[in-house]
Amino acid sequence: xxxxxxxxxxxxxxxxxxxxxxxxxxxxxxxxxxxxxxxxxxxxxxxxxxxxxxxxxxxxxxxxxxxxxxxxxxxxxxxxxxxxxxxxxxxxxxxxxxxxxxxxxxxxxxxxxxxxxxx
Amino acid sequence: xxxxxxxxxxxxxxxxxxxxxxxxxxxxxxxxxxxxxxxxxxxxxxxxxxxxxxxxxxxxxxxxxxxxxxxxxxxxxxxxxxxxxxxxxxxxxxxxxxxxxxxxxxxxxxxxxxxxxxxxxxxxxxxxxxxxxxxxxxxxxxxxxxxxxxxxxxxxxxxxxxxxxxxxxxxxxxxxxxxxxxxxxxxxxxxxxxxxxxxxxxxxxxxxxxxxxxxxxxxxxxxxxxxxxxxxxxxxxxxxxxxxxxxxxxxxxxxxxxxxxxxxxxxxxxxxxxxxxxxxxxxxxxxxxxxxxxxxxxxxxxxxxxxxxxxxxxxxxxxxxxxxxxxxxxxxxxxxxxxxxxxxxxxxxxxxxxxxxxxxxxxxxxxxxxxxxxxxx
Numbered sequence: 224x225x226x227x228x229x230x231x232x233x234x235x236x237x238x239x240x241x242x243x244x245x246x247x248x249x250x251x252x253x254x255x256x257x258x259x260x261x262x263x264x265x266x267x268x269x270x271x272x273x274x275x276x277x278x279x280x281x282x283x284x285x286x287x288x289x290x291x292x293x294x295x296x297x298x299x300x301x302x303x304x305x306x307x308x309x310x311x312x313x314x315x316x317x318x319x320x321x322x323x324x325x326x327x328x329x330x331x332x333x334x335x336x337x338x339x340x341x342x
Numbered sequence: 343x344x345x346x347x348x349x350x351x352x353x354x355x356x357x358x359x360x361x362x363x364x365x366x367x368x369x370x371x372x373x374x375x376x377x378x379x380x381x382x383x384x385x386x387x388x389x390x391x392x393x394x395x396x397x398x399x400x401x402x403x404x405x406x407x408x409x410x411x412x413x414x415x416x417x418x419x420x421x422x423x424x425x426x427x428x429x430x431x432x433x434x435x436x437x438x439x440x441x442x443x444x445x446x447x448x449x450x451x452x453x454x455x456x457x458x459x460x461x462x463x464x465x466x467x468x469x470x471x472x473x474x475x476x477x478x479x480x481x482x483x484x485x486x487x488x489x490x491x492x493x494x495x496x497x498x499x500x501x502x503x504x505x506x507x508x509x510x511x512x513x514x515x516x517x518x519x520x521x522x523x524x525x526x527x528x529x530x531x532x533x534x535x536x537x538x539x540x541x542x543x544x545x546x547x548x549x550x551x552x553x554x555x556x557x558x559x560x561x562x563x564x565x566x567x568x569x570x571x572x573x574x575x576x577x578x579x580x581x582x583x584x585x586x587x588x589x590x591x592x593x594x595x596x597x598x599x600x601x602x603x604x605x606x607x608x609x610x611x612x613x614x615x616x617x618x619x620x621x622x623x624x625x626x627x628x629x630x631x632x633x634x635x636x637x638x639x640x641x642x643x644x645x646x647x648x649x650x651x652x653x654x655x656x657x658x659x660x661x662x663x664x665x666x667x668x669x670x671x672x673x674x675x676x677x678x679x680x681x682x683x684x685x686x687x688x689x690x691x692x693x694x695x696x697x698x699x700x701x702x703x704x705x706x707x708x709x710x711x712x713x714x715x716x717x718x719x
Binding site for chain 1: 405440442444445548549650
């Protein structure tokens with residue numbers, strides 16, 4: 224089995240039948256953005272091995288960030304949030320839209336690019 | 343000739359008879375080269391932007407990033423297509439959201455969301471909010487001293503646009519060579535075909551892990567076909583085929599082993615015609631479908647590129663046969679992706695300083711020459 228086959232994060236565009244396998248969840252978000260920019264297609268998580276389920280009980284984005292932020296030194300990667308929300312039925316695009324909406328209310332902030340803290 | 347030692351590399355050879363030096367490997371693997379390419383390749387030459395049929399109505403637009411520049415390509419009220427930097431003349435804000443050609447936007451005017459400076463479809467400044475007409479917050483300035491914003495002087499930065507049939511090209515230079523000069527015979531040949539009668543049917547975008555020039559080189563030759571495109575090559579008589587090289591454009595004429603119905607081709611010759619247009623655009627006429635495809639080979643970074651594959655048929659709804667045709671084309675892509683990613687794995691180790699090219703890789707040689715000329719310019 225190759226390293227790529229074991230990648231914990233896998234996203235796919237069903238329309239183009241292309242995927243991205245990576246160990247870095249934010250690369251999935253970058254992949255989504257690049258792909259959406261030229262196609263308008265959303266991409267979906269096919270696999271996200273985070274091992275977080277016992278920690279994350281909420282379906283609310285701000286609560287999810289709140290529950291996860293102690294695990295990360297300088298913000299929760301948006302790719303992790305997108306993976307968690309994917310389990311709750313939100314596409315990556317919908318998750319990013321919702322993050323934007325909550326940020327605009329002051330509930331979330333970015334201690335570094337594409338990493339979130341909850342306020 | 344092959345060089346394993348970086349200090350022994352030379353420029354791309356002038357011809358391919360004796361010492362057929364390829365473009366030195368550092369131009370593929372060095373991260374600084376992509377920055378050079380933004381200026382000297384994508385900033386100098388005509389680059390494909392998109393297809394005019396996707397923006398048929400006045401006000402329809404799409405965005406496209408070329409050489410690091412974000413552009414808006416829009417059809418004006420006069421029917422002409424224009425391109426502007428997607429950057430407001432006030433303080434440089436990005437104006438419209440990224441909008442793919444396949445899902446175009448529609449706007450009567452272009453409005454910057456930051457301070458609401460608004461431009462018409464010709465790029466001229468048409469209105470500014472009241473806060474730009476008076477100086478109510480500035481105790482040192484009287485309202486009558488406030489400058490008037492001239493529509494033309496404060497217009498958007500326009501970018502040259504020209505066309506080959508329905509294919510739209512942009513050039514970021516101030517004084518570019520004419521598109522007709524860069525395209526040469528390709529312009530006449532493509533304009534002789536009814537390309538505008540075909541509608542965009544589907545777009546498939548793949549990300550591939552190799553430098554964009556590795557894929558471009560692979561596309562441009564067929565020495566690898568016999569061993570690696572075994573299904574496709576069955577229908578091709580390779581010995582009767584020809585790879586034609588022009589200044590900025592080369593054509594791979596692949597003769598069909600058996601005649602194909604005329605209805606299945608949009609050109610007269612009994613062949614597939616794959617046109618490569620420097621630097622990163624192809625027109626693919628397979629000769630087995632009443633339609634054509636285009637590729638944009640867009641670098642993401644040194645190690646990755648996006649292949650934007652568009653397919654055009656008589657109707658924008660794919661028939662079953664057309665869907666099967668696209669699948670076949672996808673199969674060829676996937677076979678090529680595997681090859682170029684494998685080549686990249688070897689190249690990026692840095693072991694090979696300079697490759698060499700075979701006698702039937704004259705198309706690749708031309709591509710490498712153009713890259714070398716651009717870097718040296």
